[in-house]
Amino acid sequence: MEAVRITLPDGKTVEVQRGLKIQDVASSLGVNSDVVAAKVDGVPVDLDRVLSRDCALDWIPLDSPDGVEILRHSTAHLMAQAVQSLFPGTQVTIGPTIEHGFYYDFKRDQPFTSEDLERIEAKMRELAAENLKVTREEWSREAAQAMFRLMGEEYKVEILREIPEETVSLYRQGDWIDLCRGPHVPSTGIIRAFKLTSVAGAYWRGDEKNEMLQRIYGTSFPTEEALREYLKLLEEAKNRDHRRLGRELDLFSFHPIAPASPFFHPKGALVYNELISYMRRLYLRYGYQEVITPQIFDVELWHRSGHYDHFRDNMYFTRIDEREFGVKPMNCPGHTFIYASKKRSYRDLPLRYADFGRLHRYEKSGVTAGLTRVRSFSQDDAHIFCAPEQIETEMTNLLKMLREVYRTFQFTEMQVKLSTRPEHYMGSVEAWAHAEASLAESLKREGVDYQVNPGDGAFYGPKIDFVILDALRRGWQLATIQLDFSMPERFDLTYVGPDGTEKRPVMIHRAILGSIERFLGILIEHCGGAFPLWLAPVQIRILTVTDQQKDYAQGVFRELTAMGWRAELDDRNEKLGYKIREVQLEKVPYAAVIGDREVRDSTIAPRRRGGENLKPASVKDFMEMLKTEAAPEAGNDRAAQS
RNA sequence: GCCACCCUAGCUCAGUCGGUAGAGCAACUGAUUCGUAAUCAGUAGGUCGCCGGUUCGAAUCCGGCGGGUGGCUCCA
Missing domain, CATH: 3.30.930.10 (Bira Bifunctional Protein; Domain 2)
Structure with missing residues (x-):
């Protein structure tokens, strides 16, 4: 039998039998089991691809950018399989990966409800647990077209009509088959950490004049931890949402x-x-x-x-x-x-x-x-x-x-x-x-x-x-x-x-x-609502510890506003901790605490947004210090990170 | 504009089977005078988005409208 020469990622070359599958080479070389696909001369392909010529081989591990992309695409397929098994008569269209996940567009008259999403997700877990082999098949375009027509998949037929190649690839997992360029993960068991996030309408081929399909969005990660981390990021984005902050900060x-x-x-x-x-x-x-x-x-x-x-x-x-x-x-x-x-x-x-x-x-x-x-x-x-x-x-x-x-x-x-x-x-x-x-x-x-x-x-x-x-x-x-x-x-x-x-x-x-x-x-x-000093609507708030410091604090307030600072005075009869909490939640860059000590020494005790306490200083000295920070050119102040 | 979902006190949210509305925070009043993220007690606050329908009775079911959210198309 003839041999082909394979250049490995480390530059070494090996000779293997022509007709061997990539996964055979991988297992004989003891390549890490988290490899989900490979690159042949830079082109991503499935592991069950047959080696028919000399080439350079590179592995795609699950947690690499290419690996995650393949994983997400395979998750989209898994979802489509689940949808079609739960809702017969639903047509599939396209299901690409996007920046943080994937979507798949379906044609179904009944809208998908959030309960449907849960059922689909459950079905996906079932199918993943079955660890179905994902296999690639090559079909002539005509044969594929005929089959999809028989299946009632009009959109696939339309897509096929516009593919110039004579041969197309189909992917099969269990009893489900889809037109796809691939590559895919070798089996559904690799798909573990995923979540369907939302349903939305989307026009066929993104054209307003076309009919509307139903798009289900989801995401998938190599590990549960990565998925959790992503969901946490979404949660954090919610806290930063300017609509929310606009209300909370009274903007x-x-x-x-x-x-x-x-x-x-x-x-x-x-x-x-x-x-x-x-x-x-x-x-x-x-x-x-x-x-x-x-x-x-x-x-x-x-x-x-x-x-x-x-x-x-x-x-x-x-x-x-x-x-x-x-x-x-x-x-x-x-x-x-x-x-x-x-x-x-x-x-x-x-x-x-x-x-x-x-x-x-x-x-x-x-x-x-x-x-x-x-x-x-x-x-x-x-x-x-x-x-x-x-x-x-x-x-x-x-x-x-x-x-x-x-x-x-x-x-x-x-x-x-x-x-x-x-x-x-x-x-x-x-x-x-x-x-x-x-x-x-x-x-x-x-x-x-x-x-x-x-x-x-x-x-x-x-x-x-x-x-x-x-x-x-x-x-x-x-x-x-x-x-x-x-x-x-x-x-x-x-x-x-x-x-x-x-x-x-x-x-x-x-x-x-x-x-x-x-x-x-x-x-x-x-900036998460924590504006740099020059933009902050309130730059500094004066906080009294007790009513005893009211007069002095009012003097400080007048001094600050006279100097052109946007200052506020909180001389309410409240505990200092309460005032600190409020000034922090309102993301005011600086607080100036005034208790008996400050009155005695004619100073203020400054506190930076985020909790850092600064050395007490006179109003004049402290504000002099802030002048550079208050220039736009200073960029975000350090406390803005808090 | 199109698809889906949401709208209950200022905010966040409960409200079961259709039987007439509730909490926490905020607000207000009083007490408390306190040193770096929430002192205690009390009071008040509602056309349940709006309009219509079904029903003896609608926050709850149905329809229309308005506004919002996530997408699609479009875009600073």
Whole structure:
């Protein structure tokens, strides 16, 4: 019998009989039993794959990233098997793995209830206990199609119709079979630590026009401990949920009277405005000028800007004096009027107009969520009007500014996406190509890694979106930079060039925080409600031990507020422990305890959020010490970790 | 917008078979004057999201509407 040469992970080579299965090689080599699959020349395959040629072999242990992926995919199959055995007539569609688990979409008229989920989970445990062998079979596409048609699996038939290969792989476990590329774990007994988490509707192939399927989400881990840890993380995420913290910290609320439109309470408004002040200080350094523009414009403007054609479904309209008006969903068209209010020279450019104006966008009822997706919001919005040859410098400065801002908020991880021409667009294809190339060029020059997001641009131009990862590693789109050649055209904006002829400026739409609402929501979750000193709505609270210190404490309070600190005085007749508990739960960065000792020595006894007691000091000395920490550039204070 | 689920005091949640509403915390009053995460006692607080239906009787069953949550589609 012929032999094939196998290169092992350690670089050694062995010769084995052609036709041997990978698992035979594994057991003869005494490879660890937690190997669930292998890679042949880098391609993941099942352990029962036959070795037919020389190749490099690598093992995939269960607890490796590839192993977990395979485990989850196999768990999805196990779930589908359980579902079809419990609910005959249910059709399977697709069941991929996702970041923290998997899902499988089913076609069934009856909705799955939470009791059904429990039954499915129980059935899965049963099937796992049977330790069914999972085997791969190769079928001709036609035969597979015929079989699935016979089984009434219309979706599988449709999927098969679009597979170009003549041969497809099916996986069988017990009496259950599914079309799948694989690989899978060798037997169902390996699947142990799993949990079905939720049911949801999902359109077939993700298209709104298609019928709705039922998606069951679940997750699976190599060990019970890992699963428990994950569930604990979910629990922790719940505690950080900005909607919950917003209520607990009295930052904002919502009311059905204005759906998806936040009411910012005094403390929330303070943080909100502090974010804006921070941006305003940056604007001074980066050469921006703030403007204020109308809220409501005659629809004529929206026709001209293209919003009426491309954004109407997201806009609010109102009729008055026989005129139709639209509430602004964006600031850009308004800014063109300031630009056009007088004749512009190349010497005026670039003009950078910043606007914190309130925007209203109608969002479909099902998509709104807390502060992260609202109908009424404002952005740290700005429009840069510049000459085409200035785009490069502007982009460089924008990226610099963006990095500075994200460093301040300790958003260290960021993904960059270049979104290109969408289906509904304005302007010429050439202008789009030019704009897309400019953006790509800028990113390359700045050494920024990015992915292309085809068809995801704004209707007036391509954009670079910045997705930051929060403390729980969830991605959020905040910043956006959009290059626009068509709005200047539509509003006939010009400037006089050095040669005396009229030229067309370029508009760069950009936001760094994005919507202040969303940014605040993300920030709350990122820091768990423990704002850095410069953002904390209350920076320090004075706590008296008994009523004896009331007068002195009031003096300290007056002193602090006179110095510009956001201070509160808790001189209630309560025990110190009670006041400490409250100040801690409210995540106030500092407490200043005042008892008889402090009155006697004219000091305060500071306590940091988290419990660290600091040396008593005079008000003046202590606050002097906090000054550096109170600067945004100091980033999160140390106590924010608590 | 679509699918599923949820809505009881300010908050978190009980409320059995359809028989007319309950706890803890918070609030308020009083006592207590206390040194780093909860002092004690008392008082008050409800159109059970809203509208309709079934029923002798609805927080409970049914329908509609509103709001929210998890997804899908869309998106700052």
